[in-house]
Amino acid sequence: MRIERNPSAVSDEDLTRIFDEPGFGKYYTDHMVQIDWSKSDGWHAARVQPYAPLSLDPATSVMHYGQAIFEGLKAFRHPNNHVYAFRPDQNANRFMKSALRLQMPALPEQMFIDSLRNFMQVDGRWVSDRPEQSLYIRPFMIATEVGLGVRPSSQYSFFIIASPVGPYFPQGVKPxxxxxxxxxxxxxxxxxxxxxxxxxxxxxxxxxxxxxxxxxxxxxxxxxxxxxxxxxxxxxxxxxxxxxxxxxxxxxxxxxxxxxxxxxxxxxxxxxxxxxxxxxxxxxxxxxxxxxxxxxxxxxxxxxxxxxxxxxxxxxxxxxxxxxxxxxxxxxxxxxxxxxxxxxxxxxxxxxxxxx
Ligand SMILES: Cc1ncc(COP(=O)(O)O)c(C=O)c1O
The missing domain is CATH 3.20.10.10 (D-amino Acid Aminotransferase, subunit A, domain 2)
Structure with missing residues (x-):
């Protein structure tokens, strides 16, 4: 997987301030994964690149016919200072099943896991060691063919973004x-x-x-x-x-x-x-x-x-x-x-x- 580092990555001081009040979906890590798919090339151009807005033609299929699937999982920093994901193989499998149901290409489990590993090797510092904090990871796939015909797109992109999260119940568990x-x-x-x-x-x-x-x-x-x-x-x-x-x-x-x-x-x-x-x-x-x-x-x-x-x-x-x-x-x-x-x-x- 190609790695393109973000030249304006958040400083350690700013990251500490983010961990003070992470919220949910408020901040995103410095990088994101992208892998493209086309009929002729299959999955290709896998890369970790700087987090940035996407530029899409207004006629891109996902915006009209909704071929869009996603996953949600968390990474945790353990006392041994390593970062672990909880059952990511299960997310990879569910993602494949979601893809099949929406007539999208299945992303192989190994590619899903390798993407997570490569991503965290670059953005691992975004997984806080503070109690009850974690990194919420959001893999997703969208149809990217330009056109208004109602049919499965002939092109797709898979992405992974991630956002630090604090405790779900900061004031203690409340029903x-x-x-x-x-x-x-x-x-x-x-x-x-x-x-x-x-x-x-x-x-x-x-x-x-x-x-x-x-x-x-x-x-x-x-x-x-x-x-x-x-x-x-x-x-x-x-x-x-x-x-x-x-x-x-x-x-x-x-x-x-x-x-x-x-x-x-x-x-x-x-x-x-x-x-x-x-x-x-x-x-x-x-x-x-x-x-x-x-x-x-x-x-x-x-x-x-x-x-x-x-x-x-x-x-x-x-x-x-x-x-x-x-x-x-x-x-x-x-x-x-x-x-x-x-x-x-x-x-x-x-x-x-x-x-x-
Ligand atoms: C509709 C729905 N049900 C259940 C769940 C719980 O699934 P999981 O335990 O895999 O997060 C989710 C979250 O992913 C969901 O969106």
Whole structure:
């Protein structure tokens, strides 16, 4: 991979100031990865280059027909001062599946991983060693052919950019409130729910706005056909805790296959909980909360790891979960998962990959 260094890279002093208040998606590292694809050459011209705006013809296909997919993962600086990514092979695989669904070329797993390694060898200093800080990495691919015909583009570019992030809950873990959307759905059978494509997120914004109108932080999606099965929450998967039993909605083809979700199913076994995947209806949830059978509810994803849910609202009423407090199972799983990611717990499943 060709490396072109940024002559105006951020100074060490400025980087320290950025780490003082990183925010989320506020600052980007000095470089980015780009690899192009064309029918004739396949993947070519792989490079790490200075972070810079893109110049695209207004008729570029992605801006009209939306062939755009992305991934999200984090890199953590461990006490040994090396930088590790959490299960990046899983992101590479999901990225390939998203590409296939959108008729885009698959980027081989090894190219995805090599890109991350080359990128971090140049921008590794952007991974802070401060507690609870990490580097959010955003690989994405767009269609770059110029033309207005509705057909798969004949050219694509793959990029990786990255942004330092601070703790998701700077004031300590605080349960969120959710609104169960009955008017809008995220995904339908045969649609793009399993793909991490940009359009899914555009279509979600109206429901997120409706959740906010109801005083809630996030939206919970239910299935498109029967309008009764709980699927996921905003950009996170859901878990329901029944004492020692930890249940997550089954992967029906309309949910995103969360990597955190998969990791939690494994960690549950390590920690003596009983994980399972099942269809859970809004009615099951209501009854479980009213009877006290459901003791905790949490959401999970790369950005926040695990977020407790304290209040659930729908047009049927409002329910409080565990008196609005983070539960023990939720916090045990959260601490363990973050412990592995940050190098404080042993990585017995070999989920971490050293990048630099
Ligand atoms: C719709 C949706 N569901 C779930 C997740 C959680 O997935 P992961 O754990 O791989 O971050 C995400 C985030 O990627 C998402 O966008």
């Amino acid at each position: 969120v409130s959710v609104w169960i959307s009955t008017e809008f759905v995220r995904a339908a059978p045969g649609g793009t729910g399993e793909a991490k494509c940009a359009g899914n997120y555009a279509a979600s914004l109206i429901a997120q706005a409706q959740a906010a109108e109801h005083g809630c932080d996030q939206v919970v999606w239910i299935d498109a056909l029967e309008r009764k099965w709980i699927e996921e929450m905003g950009g996170m998967n859901l878990f329901f805790v029944y004492g020692k039993k930890v249940v997550t909605p089954s992967l029906t083809g309309t949910l995103l296959r969360g990597i955190t979700r998969d990791s939690i199913l494994t960690l549950c076994k390590d920690l003596g909980f009983e994980p399972s995947e099942a269809m859970i209806s809004v009615d099951d949830l209501r009854k479980g909360l009213e009877s006290g059978e459901i003791t905790e509810v949490f959401a999970c994803g790369t950005a926040a790891a695990i977020t407790p849910i304290g209040t659930i609202k729908s047009d049927q009423g409002t329910w409080s979960v565990n008196s609005g407090q983070p539960g023990d199972v939720t916090m045990t799983l959260r601490n363990h998962l973050i412990g592995i990611q940050t190098g404080l717990q042993s990585d017995s499943h070999r989920w971490l990959m050293e990048l630099c």
